[in-house]
Amino acid sequence: MTAEIRTVTILGCGVLGAQIAFQSALKGFPVTAYDINDEALAAARVRFDKLAATYLKSVAGVDEAATKAALGRLTLTSDLSAAAASDLVIEAVPEVLTLKEDIYRKLGELAPAATIFATNSSTLLPSDLKDSTGRPDRFLALHFANMIWLHNTAEVMGSADTDPAVHAAVVAFATAIGMVPIELHKEKSGYVLNSLLVPLLRAGLELVAGGYAEPGDVDQTWRIGTGAPAGPCQIWDVVGMRTGYNIMSHGDEEEQRLAVWLKQNYIDKGKLGLESGEGFYKYV
Ligand code: NAD
Numbered sequence: 001m002t003a004e005i006r007t008v009t010i011l012g013c014g015v016l017g018a019q020i021a022f023q024s025a026l027k028g029f030p031v032t033a034y035d036i037n038d039e040a041l042a043a044a045r046v047r048f049d050k051l052a053a054t055y056l057k058s059v060a061g062v063d064e065a066a067t068k069a070a071l072g073r074l075t076l077t078s079d080l081s082a083a084a085a086s087d088l089v090i091e092a093v094p095e096v097l098t099l100k101e102d103i104y105r106k107l108g109e110l111a112p113a114a115t116i117f118a119t120n121s122s123t124l125l126p127s128d129l130k131d132s133t134g135r136p137d138r139f140l141a142l143h144f145a146n147m148i149w150l151h152n153t154a155e156v157m158g159s160a161d162t163d164p165a166v167h168a169a170v171v172a173f174a175t176a177i178g179m180v181p182i183e184l185h186k187e188k189s190g191y192v193l194n195s196l197l198v199p200l201l202r203a204g205l206e207l208v209a210g211g212y213a214e215p216g217d218v219d220q221t222w223r224i225g226t227g228a229p230a231g232p233c234q235i236w237d238v239v240g241m242r243t244g245y246n247i248m249s250h251g252d253e254e255e256q257r258l259a260v261w262l263k264q265n266y267i268d269k270g271k272l273g274l275e276s277g278e279g280f281y282k283y284v
Pocket residue numbers: 011012013014015016017034035036040091092093094095099103120121122123143144145146
């Protein structure tokens with residue numbers, strides 16, 4: 001059965017969930033935005049208003065009428081049964097396995113049999129979660145990048161159990177909301193983007209932390225040598241030292257050593273990257 005996706009729910013309206021919800025609404029989809037309680041929904045409302053302002057400022061062709069219409073297509077709720085009724089439910093709750101399993105179990109009981117579930121998880125595989133959904137054939141990962149209006153890839157990755165028709169329907173949905181769908185043929189931790197990016201960031205950090213070269217020279221080499229617009233240290237500053245630290249802390253022995261170096265030399269000194277005005281570079 002190929003499901004055409006007409007309505008969408010986003011579970012968890014934090015950093016990424018709010019972006020996915022707003023982007024989908026902007027492209028004309030009725031969106032149910034679910035979060036746990038009134039306080040979280042109030043925070044989501046603030047996020048949506050900020051996103052409307054950001055889109056107005058930074059996305060070509062988006063005017064006030066469009067952002068107003070997008071806000072009008074968003075229905076905020078803390079009632080999971082109302083949230084479960086859409087054709088597609090995209091889960092963007094915190095990256096905690098037990099928390100995700102818990103919400104999938106509840107959702108699996110409430111949602112119509114045809115509803116597709118998708119996780120935006122950055123580090124868990126669909127296989128890690130599929131049993132809790134009760135519908136492994138209608139479940140896959142749909143992974144967005146932060147600032148989706150700018151970085152508009154949507155990585156689509158099923159488990160071996162995912163129905164190819166479900167995969168195709170989600171690819172069509174991603175396209176319909178203005179994303180470039182990146183289809184993975186099988187499960188891969190890190191999808192495509194982070195499979196490429198994490199080793200690059202690690203190598204850049206190794207060169208700097210090991211005292212081999214200055215951040216500016218590492219970046220210049222990469223830019224001139226490959227034609228890429230930015231080098232690894234520039235990307236570190238955008239990603240933020242805290243996010244990088246969290247990823248490296250869970251890596252192999254060398255990555256854990258690099259994480260400690262990053263903490264001592266940057267995080268503890270308040271140099272968090274772009275967000276604090278200083279990382280490998282100074283921003284004023
Ligand atoms: P976040 O902490 O900003 O937002 C999580 C939201 O989920 C919050 O609004 C919170 O109130 C809500 N929530 C908490 N418990 C819940 C529950 N039981 N049911 C429903 N909602 C609940 O997190 P985030 O950064 O948006 O990340 C969410 C997911 O997106 C994670 O799986 C993460 O790996 C993934 N992701 C994040 C980024 C990123 O750059 N932040 C990028 C790609 C993917």
